[in-house]
Amino acid sequence: MSSICFYFQVHQPRRIKKFRYSDIGKKIDYFDDEGINAQTLNKVSSKAYLPTNALMLELLHRHPELKVAYSFSGVVLEQFEKYAPRVLESFVALIDTGRVEILSETYYHSLSFLGSKQEFDEQVALHKKKVESIFGQTPKVFRNTELIYNNDLAIHLERLGYKGVLAEGADHVLGWRSPAFLYTPPGGKIRLLLKNYRLSDDIAFRFSEKSWNDYPLTAEKFANWVNQINGGGEIVNLFMDYETFGEHQWEDSGIFKFMDKLPEEILKHPDNDFVTPSEAIERYTPKGSLDVPNYISWADTERDLSAWLSNAMQRDAMNKLYSLRDDVLSANDEDLIQAWRNLTTSDHFYYMCTKWFADGDVHKYFNPYDSPYDAFRYFMNVLSDINLKLKK
Amino acid sequence: MFGWEYPPHNSGGLGVACQGLARALVDKGVDLTFVLPKKADFGAENFKMIFASLPNIKVYAVNSFLMPYMTEETYKVIRKKQKSRVYANDLFSEVERYGLAAAKIARKIRGDVIHAHDWLSFGAGLAAQKTIKSPLVSHVHATEVDRTAGHPNELIYKKEYEGTNGADKVIAVSQFTKNTLIQNYGLSDSKIDVVYNGIDATCYQLDASIPAGLKAYKKKGYKIVLFVGRITIMKGPDYFINAANIVLKHHPKTLFVVAGSGDMEGRLMEQASEFGISDKVIFTGFLRGRELSEVFEAADLFVMPSVSEPFGLTPLESLLHDTPVLISKQSGVSEVLHHALKTDFWDVEDMADKILSVITYPSMRRELAKNGHHEAMLASWEAAAEKCIRIYSQL
Numbered sequence: 201m202s203s204i205c206f207y208f209q210v211h212q213p214r215r216i217k218k219f220r221y222s223d224i225g226k227k228i229d230y231f232d233d234e235g236i237n238a239q240t241l242n243k244v245s246s247k248a249y250l251p252t253n254a255l256m257l258e259l260l261h262r263h264p265e266l267k268v269a270y271s272f273s274g275v276v277l278e279q280f281e282k283y284a285p286r287v288l289e290s291f292v293a294l295i296d297t298g299r300v301e302i303l304s305e306t307y308y309h310s311l312s313f314l315g316s317k318q319e320f321d322e323q324v325a326l327h328k329k330k331v332e333s334i335f336g337q338t339p340k341v342f343r344n345t346e347l348i349y350n351n352d353l354a355i356h357l358e359r360l361g362y363k364g365v366l367a368e369g370a371d372h373v374l375g376w377r378s379p380a381f382l383y384t385p386p387g388g389k390i391r392l393l394l395k396n397y398r399l400s401d402d403i404a405f406r407f408s409e410k411s412w413n414d415y416p417l418t419a420e421k422f423a424n425w426v427n428q429i430n431g432g433g434e435i436v437n438l439f440m441d442y443e444t445f446g447e448h449q450w451e452d453s454g455i456f457k458f459m460d461k462l463p464e465e466i467l468k469h470p471d472n473d474f475v476t477p478s479e480a481i482e483r484y485t486p487k488g489s490l491d492v493p494n495y496i497s498w499a500d501t502e503r504d505l506s507a508w509l510s511n512a513m514q515r516d517a518m519n520k521l522y523s524l525r526d527d528v529l530s531a532n533d534e535d536l537i538q539a540w541r542n543l544t545t546s547d548h549f550y551y552m553c554t555k556w557f558a559d560g561d562v563h564k565y566f567n568p569y570d571s572p573y574d575a576f577r578y579f580m581n582v583l584s585d586i587n588l589k590l591k592k
Numbered sequence: 593m594f595g596w597e598y599p600p601h602n603s604g605g606l607g608v609a610c611q612g613l614a615r616a617l618v619d620k621g622v623d624l625t626f627v628l629p630k631k632a633d634f635g636a637e638n639f640k641m642i643f644a645s646l647p648n649i650k651v652y653a654v655n656s657f658l659m660p661y662m663t664e665e666t667y668k669v670i671r672k673k674q675k676s677r678v679y680a681n682d683l684f685s686e687v688e689r690y691g692l693a694a695a696k697i698a699r700k701i702r703g704d705v706i707h708a709h710d711w712l713s714f715g716a717g718l719a720a721q722k723t724i725k726s727p728l729v730s731h732v733h734a735t736e737v738d739r740t741a742g743h744p745n746e747l748i749y750k751k752e753y754e755g756t757n758g759a760d761k762v763i764a765v766s767q768f769t770k771n772t773l774i775q776n777y778g779l780s781d782s783k784i785d786v787v788y789n790g791i792d793a794t795c796y797q798l799d800a801s802i803p804a805g806l807k808a809y810k811k812k813g814y815k816i817v818l819f820v821g822r823i824t825i826m827k828g829p830d831y832f833i834n835a836a837n838i839v840l841k842h843h844p845k846t847l848f849v850v851a852g853s854g855d856m857e858g859r860l861m862e863q864a865s866e867f868g869i870s871d872k873v874i875f876t877g878f879l880r881g882r883e884l885s886e887v888f889e890a891a892d893l894f895v896m897p898s899v900s901e902p903f904g905l906t907p908l909e910s911l912l913h914d915t916p917v918l919i920s921k922q923s924g925v926s927e928v929l930h931h932a933l934k935t936d937f938w939d940v941e942d943m944a945d946k947i948l949s950v951i952t953y954p955s956m957r958r959e960l961a962k963n964g965h966h967e968a969m970l971a972s973w974e975a976a977a978e979k980c981i982r983i984y985s986q987l
Contacts, residue, residue: 220945221842221945221948221949222838222842222941222944222945511959512956512958512959512962513953513955513956513959515955516953516954516956517955554931554959554963557930557963570934571930573949573956573959573960576953576955576956576959577946577949577953577956580949580952584952
């Protein structure tokens with residue numbers, strides 16, 4: 201039996217505006233909401249979210265066996281409410297089919313597990329509340345920002361009452377083992393679902409890569425690869441950004457046609473079916489414990505924390521940010537708390553990454569600023585402004 | 593290969609670039625003869641140097657005709673007078689004589705390729721091309737359009753026009769310069785190849801210590817922001833002073849060091865007094881060698897606010913000393929440096945903002961310095977020589 205478990209991540213940060221040093225202390229807004237944030241949300245909505253949701257709804261109707269999972273950051277949900285209510289409605293329609301599971305995460309798509317466990321707990325609780333109020337569903341399975349994971353996180357989540365957690369099926373932690381089974385952390389019972397990164401990235405990254413041996417990827421070919429796991433595994437975890445459909449892979453790449461055919465092709469094999477993460481946890485037994493003492497993630501080829509915390513600026517920004525937490529929370533200013541929490545979003549740190557900057561890679565593509573240095577200084581200027589407000 | 597100046601008898605970047613390229617070409621097996629207008633005492637090189645033995649050649653600044661306290665307004669007035677007087681009489685006759693001597697030298701050397709650097713040597717290059725019928729490569733390190741911020745001396749412009757249009761191939765030190773050549777010299781895109789300059793780290797004293805005076809300022813908590821270059825309109829020193837004025841309003845403990853000399857020096861001092869920041873702006877005069885290394889070592893940030901910079905070696909020099917750089921987008925070097933802050937030379941608010949960021953956030957300074965140093969080390973003459981050899985073989 202092979203159960204396909206789809207999980208799609210939906211997130212857009214609130215990007216910081218080009219906040220100059222001379223803007224400090226001038227009571228200027230930090231986020232470029234009406235500018236780049238609303239523009240990006242509208243662009244991604246029309247290119248990706250709306251057409252993909254329409255397709256998903258149709259697929260859920262066409263194939264009663266189909267099930268999927270989503271995770272939404274609280275930040276993107278807020279932005280949908282404000283700038284794209286239609287998109288939010290289309291997600292609600294998907295969830296109302298009863299075959300869509302929503303996962304838990306930090307409200308601000310943050311690195312708070314690394315910065316402050318208390319902050320992490322609060323952001324998880326805030327997120328839960330938001331998901332319940334919009335979708336009427338209480339998440340049971342957790343996925344941390346960018347699949348950042350280690351043993352400590354698993355044990356922490358188990359104490360918070362979660363049944364499962366998602367992680368990258370990184371070779372260097374799996375070794376000879378397969379990502380096609382459930383695992384538990386050392387000394388814990390919480391279930392680990394590991395991303396099949398080869399098959400996931402075939403769709404998310406390689407789909408339109410013309411130099412790839414398997415280009416063009418068809419639903420039939422992909423279903424064949426899934427079938428090969430039959431007998432050698434139980435679950436195929438296909439985890440990816442939802443923006444894969446229409447934004448990372450454009451419509452003219454054929455990504456929508458591929459997805460349109462995929463469930464049908466997968467279901468042609470009688471042993472295949474679809475599960476949500478919670479169903480996978482109920483159905484399958486863990487095949488042992490997986491020791492992950494060091495952090496892993498799904499980012500870059502390193503699959504570690506280096507996308508967010510590998511240079512002096514990133515570490516400095518992280519330390520300075522979290523050192524303000526107690527003062528911000530005790531200032532009793534809801535706007536200030538929200539502003540500070542929006543700064544915890546991982547994307548701000550990603551924009552500061554200098555790895556491969558000179559090569560013009562994926563970091564540059566997603567960076568709204570001219571350089572990682574600009575990303576850093578606008579962030580720090582905002583932080584200085586918050587600091588100034590605290591002193592007053 | 594025809595040049596005009598050569599270290600240590602050089603006034604600027606041209607001599608340094610010629611040396612770096614010539615050495616790297618020889619290392620790659622090119623049988624090179626370097627021709628200079630006048631014999632002087634140069635260090636040992638493993639290629640042949642020939643001197644045209646012209647009398648009365650001096651090391652000079654290319655735009656030495658510009659006068660002190662020059663502003664853009666007075667410049668136009670002076671240029672009109674210059675035309676009737678024929679600017680720099682002796683310099684032009686030197687260039688002519690160099691051409692005559694070059695023809696004789698070419699007959700003896702008979703190179704397969706003639707490679708000439710900038711307008712002062714273009715005449716020599718063209719004469720050699722005519723004499724021995726070998727292809728001429730004209731290498732453009734700077735144009736009169738850049739040097740004068742768009743108000744070229746007609747005679748120099750003409751030499752450059754002839755030297756590039758008469759060449760079989762033109763090398764530009766950047767895409768920025770290539771664009772200038774296409775727009776202002778009527779050259780076609782396909783005639784020009786870009787070969788970026790390199791830097792030879794072994795030429796610098798990277799162990800220099802910080803001068804006592806600047807050390808004392810640093811001890812008092814001052815941050816040091818450095819300008820290095822000729823104090824002329826092309827280098828944008830006035831924008832530097834304007835930015836300094838803004839920075840000092842937010843961060844009074846900042847010292848601005850201007851290392852160089854030139855026709856705008858007096859005007860710049862006046863400007864600083866007008867702003868009331870004279871005590872925070874230090875003019876060191878022209879520095880070279882260890883003295884220059886010392887100010888690079890002392891600086892928290894190097895700024896190159898050039899109005900028009902065909903390449904710009906100084907940011908690479910600064911990075912070799914682990915001092916991060918803020919450079920004008922109107923420069924060739926910004927095409928090879930990613931780990932640098934960049935600004936439009938005229939946007940002094942942005943320039944000031946970026947200076948403030950570096951002096952306020954040490955982790956950003958560290959990161960810029962570390963990555964920039966790495967990038968500067970990658971800018972090698974070896975790569976430039978390889979590209980030149982490819983060009984030679986296609987002629």
